[in-house]
Amino acid sequence: MRIKNHPILEFNKGNKITFFLDGKEIEGYDDEPIAVSLYANGIKTLSYSLKYHKPRGLFCCIGNCSSCLMKVNGEPNVRTCVKRARQGMIVETDRLVKND
Amino acid sequence: MYEEKGYLELEELKERIPSKERLKKGPVAIIECIQEIPCNPCQSACNRGAIKEFKKIVDLPLIDFEKCNGCGVCIAQCPGLAIFVVWEDYSDNNALVKIPYEFIPLPEVGKEYDVLNRKGEIVGTGEVIKIQSLKTNSKTKIIWIKVPKELCMEVRNIRVVDEE
Amino acid sequence: MIKETDVVIIGGGPAGLSAALALGQTDLKVLLLERDPFLGGQLVKQTHMFFGSREEYAGVRGFEIGNLLSESVKKFNNMEISLNTTACGYYNEEDMLLAVHNDEELIRIKFKKVIVATGASERALLFENNDLPGIYGAGAVQTLMNLYGVLPGKEVVMVGSGNIGLIISYQLVQAGAKVKAIVEAAPKVGGYFVHAAKVSRLGIPIYTKTTVKTAFGKDELEGVELISLDKDWNEIQGTERRIDCDTLCLAVGLSPLTELLWQFGCKMRYIPELGGHIPIRDGNLMTTNKDVYIAGDVASIEEATSAMLEGTIAAVSASESLNCASAELLELRDKAFKKLFDLRNGPTGEKILSGIKKLEEE
Numbered sequence: 001m002r003i004k005n006h007p008i009l010e011f012n013k014g015n016k017i018t019f020f021l022d023g024k025e026i027e028g029y030d031d032e033p034i035a036v037s038l039y040a041n042g043i044k045t046l047s048y049s050l051k052y053h054k055p056r057g058l059f060c061c062i063g064n065c066s067s068c069l070m071k072v073n074g075e076p077n078v079r080t081c082v083k084r085a086r087q088g089m090i091v092e093t094d095r096l097v098k099n100d
Numbered sequence: 101m102y103e104e105k106g107y108l109e110l111e112e113l114k115e116r117i118p119s120k121e122r123l124k125k126g127p128v129a130i131i132e133c134i135q136e137i138p139c140n141p142c143q144s145a146c147n148r149g150a151i152k153e154f155k156k157i158v159d160l161p162l163i164d165f166e167k168c169n170g171c172g173v174c175i176a177q178c179p180g181l182a183i184f185v186v187w188e189d190y191s192d193n194n195a196l197v198k199i200p201y202e203f204i205p206l207p208e209v210g211k212e213y214d215v216l217n218r219k220g221e222i223v224g225t226g227e228v229i230k231i232q233s234l235k236t237n238s239k240t241k242i243i244w245i246k247v248p249k250e251l252c253m254e255v256r257n258i259r260v261v262d263e264e
Numbered sequence: 265m266i267k268e269t270d271v272v273i274i275g276g277g278p279a280g281l282s283a284a285l286a287l288g289q290t291d292l293k294v295l296l297l298e299r300d301p302f303l304g305g306q307l308v309k310q311t312h313m314f315f316g317s318r319e320e321y322a323g324v325r326g327f328e329i330g331n332l333l334s335e336s337v338k339k340f341n342n343m344e345i346s347l348n349t350t351a352c353g354y355y356n357e358e359d360m361l362l363a364v365h366n367d368e369e370l371i372r373i374k375f376k377k378v379i380v381a382t383g384a385s386e387r388a389l390l391f392e393n394n395d396l397p398g399i400y401g402a403g404a405v406q407t408l409m410n411l412y413g414v415l416p417g418k419e420v421v422m423v424g425s426g427n428i429g430l431i432i433s434y435q436l437v438q439a440g441a442k443v444k445a446i447v448e449a450a451p452k453v454g455g456y457f458v459h460a461a462k463v464s465r466l467g468i469p470i471y472t473k474t475t476v477k478t479a480f481g482k483d484e485l486e487g488v489e490l491i492s493l494d495k496d497w498n499e500i501q502g503t504e505r506r507i508d509c510d511t512l513c514l515a516v517g518l519s520p521l522t523e524l525l526w527q528f529g530c531k532m533r534y535i536p537e538l539g540g541h542i543p544i545r546d547g548n549l550m551t552t553n554k555d556v557y558i559a560g561d562v563a564s565i566e567e568a569t570s571a572m573l574e575g576t577i578a579a580v581s582a583s584e585s586l587n588c589a590s591a592e593l594l595e596l597r598d599k600a601f602k603k604l605f606d607l608r609n610g611p612t613g614e615k616i617l618s619g620i621k622k623l624e625e626e
Contacts, residue, residue, distance in 0.1 A: 003413045007204045008311040011413035040414045044397040055483045057397025061404035064385040103452045106460035106470040135457040136610040139315035141322040158610030179313035180458025220467025257465040
């Protein structure tokens with residue numbers, strides 16, 4: 001959810017862009033990380049754990065913890081909490097094995 | 101005890117509260133800062149020098165209540181938002197309390213709102229008389245609230261419900 | 265590519281920026297590396313007014329201090345600032361620091377002295393389902409709401425009543441969220457009283473002697489179960505109670521990011537009062553590797569003000585070891601030592617001082 005008004009801060013966002021998450025079009029800004037655009041769109045699950053397929057989302061949001069790793073333009077294990085989104089980027093939930 | 105609860109009971113303020121005589125004379129500032137932390141910008145916040153100079157940066161702030169005229173300029177300069185101004189004899193039935201406020205939406209002057217004590221409990225309602233935005237720090241507003249006289253040492257916050 | 269420099273500063277937060285400001289006043293060639301696309305470190309997320317003394321920006325909001333420092337360092341001619349650059353390794357055999365710029369360009373750096381100001385990272389808490397989306401380090405929530413203007417959730421439980429937990433709870437309300445409770449395992453509130461008072465008068469309850477036992481939720485967090493603790497930190501059966509929430513913030517402490525220091529061969533020591541494994545250093549913040557200095561949270565978990573003072577001290581000491589410290593700079597360092605002493609000279613400085621004392625013991 002994007003904050004519209006804030007008592008102390010003003011948010012001057014960059015340029016609006018769209019990128020793809022598992023084929024679905026997502027709106028974001030070019031000066032925010034991929035995971036932030038996803039969270040702004042209400043998407044909190046970024047991947048699934050290897051053994052038990054448990055959903056994973058952001059934890060540290062600053063590039064330290066590895067909770068946000070996704071495949072970006074074919075490259076695996078990209079830290080989406082720091083990697084900026086770009087127009088037309090292809091983002092995939094790594095290890096597409098979901099618990100049905 | 102304030103360290104276990106996270107809020108003060110009035111008794112724990114002790115000498116930080118002005119005398120009954122001073123409270124009746126006019127508005128006066130009260131600094132509810134009772135812990136020795138490294139922080140001293142309040143000592144230079146008063147144009148009249150009513151906040152005594154610190155010897156060490158961890159000293160507790162002390163107000164000279166005779167020099168203080170309750171103007172409230174210090175309120176927006178305390179990083180801990182711990183300064184309030186109380187005017188007990190604002191009118192026959194009411195006192196005036198000035199509080200720091202950093203939220204939106206801001207209240208509207210002339211309207212009544214729930215007023216809260218240090219624990220965040222609603223203790224009554226109060227009318228907003230004025231909202232100040234000082235040059236030294238325009239993001240911390242100073243809100244003047246008219247409250248029933250007996251609540252002047254209790255009210256330390258106001259609740260503005262977001263209509264959205 | 266290979267870069268040669270006199271002093272490399274790793275980290276552009278308050279400690280690194282203060283070091284750069286001091287080094288800017290020398291004739292040394294300086295390279296400042298910062299992994300983010302912006303300078304400021306943790307300062308960029310801080311909306312509250314800073315404590316400390318007026319000379320050290322008390323009363324100024326954290327993000328404004330970040331801006332002031334960042335703009336100041338750009339003015340020096342001897343300073344190269346490399347953003348989007350992560351220092352990722354030191355190779356003893358080649359005596360070279362390796363860094364990656366923009367995720368693709370490898371830079372090999374030859375240097376005479378290095379100041380490591382890499383800060384710290386957030387700790388996690390162990391409880392069932394602590395990996396559900398919706399459970400964050402408190403700093404993550406602060407990054408989302410204050411840096412990017414995104415509220416991750418609406419109903420929050422904060423774990424930890426240190427300054428970080430208290431301040432971020434207040435900032436969450438400013439951003440439009442509801443904080444339902446602050447949970448603290450210890451019997452007392454951990455942070456400054458005035459921070460606790462700010463959240464108490466908002467009606468946010470602080471539950472001491474309480475911790476999180478379990479988190480619930482199918483794909484995302486839906487609630488947590490709290491449990492009370494006895495005086496020996498054991499869970500008291502029967503005191504479990506549930507709070508619905510979509511966001512859980514863990515403000516349970518920080519750990520210094522010391523990986524590079526291990527690679528530099530610095531002797532490390534485990535000192536809990538300072539945050540964990542930290543490098544042994546002398547009074548001038550020089551580690552056991554005489555070319556390596558430290559400053560800020562990587563040296564000991566403290567605050568932005570002490571980080572800035574340590575940055576100054578480390579920078580002047582590094583300059584001195586290269587015979588490039590003017591009388592003015594040495595005086596600046598003396599002032600910084602005095603201010604650091606004053607800052608820590610109260611009840612809130614006791615923990616750091618006892619930790620530093622342990623460092624000096626053999």
